[in-house]
Amino acid sequence: MEQKAASIIATVIICLLAAGAEAAPFMAFGYLANKSRDGNYDYLETIFPNSFANSVRNSFNAKVVKPHGIIKKLKHYDLRLKKKYKPYEMAEVSRKLAVDYFINGEFIVLPKERIDITINLYDGKENRLFTFSNTGRMEREIFKLVDRIAKIIVDYIGDENLFMSGTIPRGSKIGIFTNLEGDDLNDLYYSFLSGGYRITGIQANSLHNDLYTDIIENFKCITGSQNSFQMISDPRTMRFRYGTWAGPAYYRKLDYVKKIYRTYDRRYFKAESAILERLSAKTDMDNILVIGFNRLKSRAWIRCIDLRSKNLILMQSGISGSIPEICAKIIKRMSSGINYNRG
Amino acid sequence: MQKRLSKTVFPIVCVIPMIISCASRSVKYLSRPVPLNTGVAVIIDASNSMKNAVMARFLTRGFDVKAINASDFYSMEDVFDIRDFKKVSYLGQDHDFLSLEKTFNNLYKLNYYNFEVNKAEVLADMRNKWNVQYLVLLKLRPLGRTSWGRAIDLRTFDLIWIENHTTSFVDNVEKIVDRFIKSMTGK
Numbered sequence: 001m002e003q004k005a006a007s008i009i010a011t012v013i014i015c016l017l018a019a020g021a022e023a024a025p026f027m028a029f030g031y032l033a034n035k036s037r038d039g040n041y042d043y044l045e046t047i048f049p050n051s052f053a054n055s056v057r058n059s060f061n062a063k064v065v066k067p068h069g070i071i072k073k074l075k076h077y078d079l080r081l082k083k084k085y086k087p088y089e090m091a092e093v094s095r096k097l098a099v100d101y102f103i104n105g106e107f108i109v110l111p112k113e114r115i116d117i118t119i120n121l122y123d124g125k126e127n128r129l130f131t132f133s134n135t136g137r138m139e140r141e142i143f144k145l146v147d148r149i150a151k152i153i154v155d156y157i158g159d160e161n162l163f164m165s166g167t168i169p170r171g172s173k174i175g176i177f178t179n180l181e182g183d184d185l186n187d188l189y190y191s192f193l194s195g196g197y198r199i200t201g202i203q204a205n206s207l208h209n210d211l212y213t214d215i216i217e218n219f220k221c222i223t224g225s226q227n228s229f230q231m232i233s234d235p236r237t238m239r240f241r242y243g244t245w246a247g248p249a250y251y252r253k254l255d256y257v258k259k260i261y262r263t264y265d266r267r268y269f270k271a272e273s274a275i276l277e278r279l280s281a282k283t284d285m286d287n288i289l290v291i292g293f294n295r296l297k298s299r300a301w302i303r304c305i306d307l308r309s310k311n312l313i314l315m316q317s318g319i320s321g322s323i324p325e326i327c328a329k330i331i332k333r334m335s336s337g338i339n340y341n342r343g
Numbered sequence: 344m345q346k347r348l349s350k351t352v353f354p355i356v357c358v359i360p361m362i363i364s365c366a367s368r369s370v371k372y373l374s375r376p377v378p379l380n381t382g383v384a385v386i387i388d389a390s391n392s393m394k395n396a397v398m399a400r401f402l403t404r405g406f407d408v409k410a411i412n413a414s415d416f417y418s419m420e421d422v423f424d425i426r427d428f429k430k431v432s433y434l435g436q437d438h439d440f441l442s443l444e445k446t447f448n449n450l451y452k453l454n455y456y457n458f459e460v461n462k463a464e465v466l467a468d469m470r471n472k473w474n475v476q477y478l479v480l481l482k483l484r485p486l487g488r489t490s491w492g493r494a495i496d497l498r499t500f501d502l503i504w505i506e507n508h509t510t511s512f513v514d515n516v517e518k519i520v521d522r523f524i525k526s527m528t529g530k
Contacts, residue, residue, distance in 0.1 A: 173501070177455070182482055183489035186505045190370040198374075199502040201495035202459045205466060207388045207480055211455070218451045233445040257443075264446040264453065272449070275456045282463035283500045324368070 025157055026063045028070055028097050029053045030104035032117065033083040041109055045083065048107065048117070048146070055150030060157070065099065073097055087129045088234040090122040100124050101157060113138040118226070119149060121156060130156055132163065133226040155338065163315040165227055167337035168287055168304060170196030175283060177202070178291040179216040181209035184323060188291070191327030195335075200285040216292040222303050223269050224312035229303070233265055273310050280307040287313070291330070293323075300326045304334070369489075371506045376529035377494055379404060382474040384411035387481045393516060397481065400520040404528075409475050463500070470497040477503075479527070483519055486510050492523045 029049035034041050046067050053064040065073070071081050077096055085093060085104060094102040105119040115138050121130040132152060136145030155162040168174070174197055180188055189199055203209065221231045240254055263271055276288075290303040298321070304314035316333065319326050377383070383406050387397055401408045469475040478495045487510065494504040504527040508519065 175459075183491040183507045186491050186493060186507050187368060187370055189493070189502060189505050190372050190507075193372045193374065193502070193505070201466075201478070201500050201502050202463070204493055204502050205462055205478060205480070205495055207386060207482060210458075215451070218448045219455075221445075221448060223449070231445040231448055233443070260450070261443065261446055264449040265443075268449045268453075271453055272456075275453055275460065278460050279456055279463070282460055282467065285500075 024061045024063050025100040027101040028065045028099040031083045033106040035106045036109040051146045052150050060154045087232045094122050094124045129230045131228045161317045164338045165313045168334040170335055172286045173198040174287045174289050175200040175202040175285045176289045179211045179213050179293055187323050191324055195331040200283045213295050219290040222312045225310045227312040369507050373529055374503045377477050377527045381476045382407045383477045383479050384409045384475045385479045396516050397520050404524050409473050466497055490519050494527050
């Protein structure tokens with residue numbers, strides 16, 4: 001009897017350990033390329049990723065591999081670790097390393113001993129690229145900056161995919177895109193209006209809403225001036241076939257495909273900035289808040305774009321509750337922000 | 344007697360929670376009142392007879408009601424320009440359109456932003472050309488469902504009034520509209 005109990009306990013412990021091991025994300029940290037044109041800072045290309053890896057491992061249950069470890073692993077494939085990767089290349093390297101997240105980036109040293117760091121975080125589970133920038137002081141405050149960036153990474157890989165680069169103070173004028181309509185939409189507006197925000201009459205000016213639950217998912221990916229959460233496209237898979245069999249009509253069609261691809265993929269930020277500028281001028285709003293609800297309206301995700309900087313400033317998923325409860329959580333987050341200097 | 348009572352009570356007990364579950368919470372917010380005697384466009388999705396009944400209530404209260412229809416606004420179909428896609432649609436056999444997923448995603452977003460810009464331009468025209476100062480949207484719904492209204496100040500484009508009201512046994516079109524007018528004018 002005792003033997004049976006012991007074996008059950010042992011099985012439970014093994015299962016728990018296995019579950020724990022499976023839950024820990026596996027993260028690879030590549031180089032942070034020096035964009036300063038000053039070779040004196042090259043040593044930071046490896047020191048930064050090593051520091052981020054240590055900081056993330058210390059504050060989150062994550063398995064990490066540093067640049068040195070990546071070099072070793074890539075040797076098996078006869079590949080070398082590059083300083084810069086295209087987004088679709090990051091996805092490939094991530095698959096070869098069998099990691100959940102692949103992180104690299106670049107830094108530039110600014111005047112007055114300041115440094116700007118841009119991080120590219122490839123999320124293998126979502127097949128998305130999350131990019132953000134952070135600026136800090138060299139020398140005395142470099143560890144604070146490292147800690148801050150590690151915390152942003154930890155917040156993102158958490159359950160809520162949280163990111164915030166500043167507060168959205170009460171009194172701001174916000175436009176809301178959501179998949180709610182009618183009385184539910186009024187319910188949502190009520191929460192924000194009584195929470196002290198001004199609401200621009202976009203979407204509110206229609207009786208019906210064209211943003212259905214599956215369509216609003218398009219707004220999950222946001223391209224910003226510095227901070228973005230983007231889908232990854234691979235231009236190599238676009239096969240433009242040419243040959244003597246093709247006539248002028250075929251080439252005209254190909255030109256259309258290329259034009260669409262150029263405008264809405266490669267140069268999308270330019271097109272988006274122009275239209276957001278017009279929208280901002282017409283409606284005088286500060287921010288666009290996108291709130292996507294599931295079909296049961298019991299769970300939501302948000303994205304917020306600052307219309308002045310054209311930047312993604314807030315991102316969060318998995319907010320649960322009723323419509324007023326979800327709104328209350330969003331308002332609390334918007335007005336209080338995240339303290340990345342917390343201990 | 345007891346059997347008859349249970350027959351009467353049972354449907355009531357079942358129906359009341361069903362009615363309540365269909366209705367969302369009642370909310371009301373007014374940041375600044377819509378003044379009487381001002382130019383308003385009232386948009387309502389209803390039969391012509393009901394529209395007349397609603398407009399009559401607004402006219403009675405002294406509003407300068409402008410004749411605007413919901414169809415005067417653009418619909419998504421009008422601004423969603425798919426001509427380029429028609430031209431390339433039958434190239435799909437030869438091309439891996441999965442690589443265009445990001446393109447389609449971005450195109451839809453840009454189109455939606457553009458849709459909102461177009462609506463804002465139409466509303467600005469309504470204000471400048473026809474002196475419409477406020478846009479009022481109403482949806483009147485049957486017993487137990489939530490009727491709702493909202494008003495937008497076209498000078499600032501601010502949403503200034505919203506109300507959700509669960510239609511009750513004593514309500515009719517005139518009563519609900521009167522209630523909404525009273526609510527948005529703050530009187």
